[in-house]
Amino acid sequence: MESYKGRFEPTRFEDLTVTVDFHCHSACRFCIVQEGMNYFKGVPWELYTAAVDDNRASQRYRRVTFTGGEVTLESRLFDYVNYARESGSFEHIRLQTNGRLLANMEFAKKLVDSGIDEYFVSLHGHDAKTQDYISQREGSFDEAIAGLENLVSLGVCVMTNTVLTTLNQPHLADIVETVRRFAPTRMEWWNYLPMEDYTDERELLSPMDKLAPSLREALARARGYGIETAVKYVPRCLLGDDAASQDNTQPDVVIVEEFYDIYPKFACAYEAKCEYAESCLGLHHPYITKYGWEEQLLTPYPRTTEWDEPEYGLWVGSDRPGQADAVATDQPRWTALIDGVAERHGAQLSEVILQRRACVYRFEIGAGGRVDILLSARTQEHALARSASFNLHYRNLRGDLGDEAIREGLTALVKDVVNTVIERDPGGMRLDQRKGMVGPEAFRPRPKSKGPKAGVKSLRVLNAK
Incomplete structure (x- = not known):
């Protein structure tokens, strides 16, 4: 999941x-x-x-x-x-x-x-x-x-x-x-x-x-x-x-x-x-x-809203010692990539979800229509389209797709978002590079040994699974 x-x-x-x-x-x-x-x-x-x-x-x-x-x-x-x-x-x-x-x-x-x-x-x-x-x-x-x-x-x-x-x-x-x-x-x-x-x-x-x-x-x-x-x-x-x-x-x-x-x-x-x-x-x-699952020990708090499985994790603000909830900041650099698109289609940009590996724009349109446009780091892997910095995908398409107006509205919105990002992306915008190093330069040579210590699996074994 x-x-x-x-x-x-x-x-x-x-x-x-x-x-x-x-x-x-x-x-x-x-x-x-x-x-x-x-x-x-x-x-x-x-x-x-x-x-x-x-x-x-x-x-x-x-x-x-x-x-x-x-x-x-x-x-x-x-x-x-x-x-x-x-x-x-x-x-x-x-x-x-x-x-x-x-x-x-x-x-x-x-x-x-x-x-x-x-x-x-x-x-x-x-x-x-x-x-x-x-x-x-x-x-x-x-x-x-x-x-x-x-x-x-x-x-x-x-x-x-x-x-x-x-x-x-x-x-x-x-x-x-x-x-x-x-x-x-x-x-x-x-x-x-x-x-x-x-x-x-x-x-x-x-x-x-x-x-x-x-x-x-x-x-x-x-x-x-x-x-x-x-x-x-x-x-x-x-x-x-x-x-x-x-x-x-x-x-x-x-x-x-x-x-x-x-x-x-x-x-x-x-x-x-x-x-x-x-x-x-x-x-x-x-x-x-x-x-085990500790079913007898755990006690769920009764839900007041319908369960909708989160797909991208939560966004919160800064870690500020001595204060309670931190105030989240806007992401103007990211919203600028698609500024004005929602308005052109009578839609609403309901959420911008910025992750380490992705930036997600969530749009709502018409009666129950919804779609997410996801930007991930540009690679040669399969993608709907590519801009200077990103691979672009859409997901979580929701609404009555049998309704011609909703279907056509979502299609036009997705095309406009993709074309706008491609046009405005200046290049060099980074997502997963902040994770660190992914190549062999990230490691030192391991000393030769007879194997991992008792009770400890090696990283190499774990990563091979």
Whole structure:
């Protein structure tokens, strides 16, 4: 079903995340790119600067986030940050880090002075024993805590992130107690995604009947301290009074494309019955395989509107710490491609859906007539037509096609949209290039080995399926 794949297309389109490289000095037991570490490359400088230059002109993104691996290990990190800051096109520059190197105040201050004003720090244990066991690095907890202390003293925005596994599930509320003295703007809780261990041989997937109560306690504790929370990949109906904390959105990511080939899919037995089916992913397939559909545990919210399966995913605004709903911005560059077409046919442009891989124009005409015109990156694959930048397709043709007026109206509208895009497309408009690299230049040679480690499937095997 397209809705599941569509919901994994990045949907928070005002935020750009740049993967600088895949190195790390921790070895977290839940790492979702364990096999890709030291193998995937980060975004090439040329691709990164092109994205920043484009943003200077288009003002598409309000925030850029740098991540890894562990991004603070990257020797050129400040080159990336400086280029973003000097472009003047981003309101915020964020760093996603394990915080260990930030224990050095001189280095932390250098990061802040470079223009990084937001820090998303991973903390997966409430104490040194738990965190160090998870990261497999002694002292990692103390370093992260020292890093948080330094950031707070420097007066920047601090957030924390915790990956939910069997290793920390009993202590989620304790993690809140550990970090509350830092007054984080937000605490995020991401359920474990077994991207390289679909059968959960690592035994990190916590069953929902244990995870949900522990998570609810942590969310309530955070709420009591005035700390905003966000939860990803846990069904909304299991979050109790903090159901509104669910946020499965992701930013637009420049990353090696193979990363997405192993991303698990999601499903829910109550999807067509639940009011929040369009935003709640349900359970991922590895969880369902291991624990089942949890029909007795999940409780759908009664729908108030008829179920209409989403095909393109959701569009939301920017990720703004400390604020509730973000305000979405218009997409003038994209609407300009078809401006005036709807009016020429007595139709209405009801929606512009901008994704990483596609731009979709949804038109309505007459009594129930509807059609989507989809623009994807130009290739030599089959298409209705091609403009300088795009392949063009139509889909979701709806209405009484036996009605000659509706049929002819839709036909004329589609032709006009296609011809107008071809005429106005200046060339160089990009969609899926923002995903990152798709060729062999995205990888380092793998060292020869006798095979994958026990309990871990290699990326090559997974991609061959």
